Amino acid sequence: MNTPTNSAAAAMTAWEDLVSTALVGTDRRPLPDPPGTAGRTAAARTGGPAAASHVAGHAADPATELLERAAVRTVRARAGQRLRAGEALEAAPAEDRPAVSRAAADRLARILGGERPRLLAEWLETAAGRGHRLAPHLLPELLDHAARDRSIRPHLGVLAGHRGRWLAGLNPAWSFLLEEATAAGPSPEVWELGTSGDRRVHLSTLRAADPAAARELLAATWEQESPGDRAAFLELLAERLSPGDEPFLEAALDDRRREVRHQAADLLTRLPGSRLARRMAERVSRRFAVADGKIHVDPPFECDAEMERDGVRAKPPHGTGERSWWLQQLVARTPLGVWSDLLGRPPGELVRMEVVDWGREVMAGWVRAAVLQGDPVWARELFDWDPLADLLAVLPREEQGAVAARFVRSHGLDGQLIMVLGGAAAPWGPELSKAVLQKIVELSGTQPWNLGELSRLAGERVDPALYGLAERLSPEPPVQEVAALLRFRDDMLKELR
Template sequence: MSTPVPWEELVSTALVGTDRRPLPGPAGRAAGSADPAAELLEQAAVRTVRARAGRLPRRGEPLEPAPAEERPLVPRAAADRLARILAGEQGRLLPEWLAAAAGRGHRVPSRLLPELLDHAARDRSIRPFLGVLAGRRGRWLAALNPAWGFLEQEATGAPRVPAAGPEGEVWELGTAGDRRAHLAALRSADPAAARELLAATWEQETPDDRAAFLEVLADGLSGGDEPFLEAALDDRRREVRHQAADLLTRLPDSRLARRMAERAERCFTVTRRRIEVTPPDECDAVMERDGIRARPPHGTGDRGWWLQQLVARTPLEVWPRLLGRPPAELVGARLGDWTREVTAGWVRAAVLQRDPVWARELFARDPLADLLAVLPRDEREAVAAAFVRGGGPAGRRSRGLDGQLIMVLGGAQGPWGPDLTRAVLGKILELAGSQPWNLGELVRLAGERADPALHGLAERLSLEPPIQEVAALLRFRDDMLKELS
């Protein structure tokens, strides 16, 4: 019986290619191999079978039984629909089903747990829902399979344990997800107490947890958070430093904001009604500490990259005072060779600082989904509906369906109200005759984002197949949510 070829040798030969390296083992030394590549694959198959079948049996130990469940099962009809979704029927609705079920405090049937956990192993976005939906049986299963180990870090949605001291039991002993949820709940009720709780254990937290906890501080952000965030600019982890800088950027009176404003004054001057732009010559250690990354992306110049970030972290209220013009004029101003970089910086600043005035003016020049998301909900839908109908930004007329329209609608969070829904359905009808091959994504987006209670509106609008497809998807979602109720 020949000695099996080590797996590493097979992999190395496959990476280099059998035309450049002979087959390992006796087959490689033998002359006349008709197809070395096929022989290599055959050896790999044999090696795999041996690895799977050749393990010696081990002495088994009985497993501890799964603990009793505390949460109610989802209704049977809802569980049956989840099984259909997992099997491929309207698979894009899985996150919505999970979010709705988790929000109601349900758990899923045990028979669906393995498949659901396999989905979550590939898709991180649905993992937080499984902390609730998997129940105690799901955590018992996850402990038996390393691929499902992520579940141990998700919030269980367990009732809050009353704090026995400054930290409380959940903060001391809970999973990473439970601790985030605990901090978020405390932040909502008492922002200062949440910050003090985090500061007390900050040095003992892992880098990943520090970055995640800083995101929680975005809720209820105030000047009282500045000393803690300023200290976080010296953290060893880059993600922590940049998260802290992002939050300080939202505080126009912070020391970081003042440092950025001083840099802006050195880079921008107004002479004879012209705006002169002089980007930084270097990115020093102090600039890096304030969240400016020294190394630009591929294809971007150093100075333009530093300028763009400097503009993004400067308080937006600085620019009308410094340049003597309102936002409506500034977003259309010519800034020499640096117009693109400055405009990109203003876009990032409007998103970071959540400024609807600047977002409105910038969207009118360049409709971007991130800017649309900054606007108040009612205005967001009205602006999106106008854009879809073709009377959109800067008087532009719609020229059909393109990627920009899809991206803008992606920034309009659901559920869409009647006005935006009618606009999108009208666009689908308009394009059904001229671009029927190109409607798939728009139809799916309408069916997934519109308020599902509006399925009747779509059903009555037209018998055109794309409209009826939207109506069917809306009815599917409407039934889905009713089942979970």
């Protein structure tokens, strides 16, 4: 008689045999005999096809037989678990916020089911912003989705409600939810006892109202915070950044965590009068000069400890030279106001001057500096030189639409156009919306196969209330697809009000 241990080993071996056969295919590897049928199978083989067809458990098609056996073994494995003693679960806490409407829940189910899936983030953000919670039956699927997609997790902290957190406590795969912000309002208790998400919301709210108090609150618990929380909290100090923050940020340059050090360096770079800014200005002053109407550069030959402390990473990415990498970072971390004084030219002239030997690195550094420091003057000049979505996003919102609209009208349909439009804040204003819709109309007759991404982007970024304008603009299918997407979004937002 087989012992339980031997039975388990035999079952595992039989399962491994099935898996091996499935991997190579039943046409290349014979289907293994079911346990206990080896003698009968051998006898059947000697009796020819008629006898073989009567062997118990064998289907006419070996592949079908393999799948059937796998299904049976799966059911046996799941059903054969031994009973364990346990305790009854506590009921989920009662909810204190209203659920979304039935129509809104049904639309979310359709989105999760594959209809307009790119609108999921907009649905979640809108619902969370209005203080709703999800219908309970949607929680498991959405939590599974968030386990794979981190970008939607912050919205779920509010939308999942008490039941969602109760479920997250039962399933380790959903435990991320326990760190996201809830709908709890700012309070001293939240800072002491709240989740990481609640504490971020508390600090952000306090920073907007009283920047110094927020910084002092963070400084008081700084040493006790986890490295991940320190980096996340430090990022919030970008709101209402001032010279009063410099001593705290300067001390953070010596933090053990690299992400914290670089976040501190990024913030100090945005303070033109900071000690870090002055150190960077002194470094580039020794390495840049203008002669014969050209910019001459002498990149550093080493990245010393002081440069690393100020946010310059020593190890370059694969395929980038060390001097090239260090130069880009020096330029990116130097206050943009330094360059006109150092080189004697306004930004518009500097970005058009020839840079001897190191032009690519200097321009890349200036682009990074314009984005990091949020400088619209430099962003405007650099966008004319190299249209990038990040540069467009630096411009004031009302200017973004005008600049993007001009680019749409003068540029062909390619990947760069799509990238630039991705930098324009949504919803697009009338000028940009009309420019994009007109571009779709123009290309409908010549490149209809190439309009898919542009049509989807327009449907997601144009004000959904303009669906009627799109419907009347042209009967061409790409335009009507934009109109249909806009109508879908308009209905979706109305259901969430």
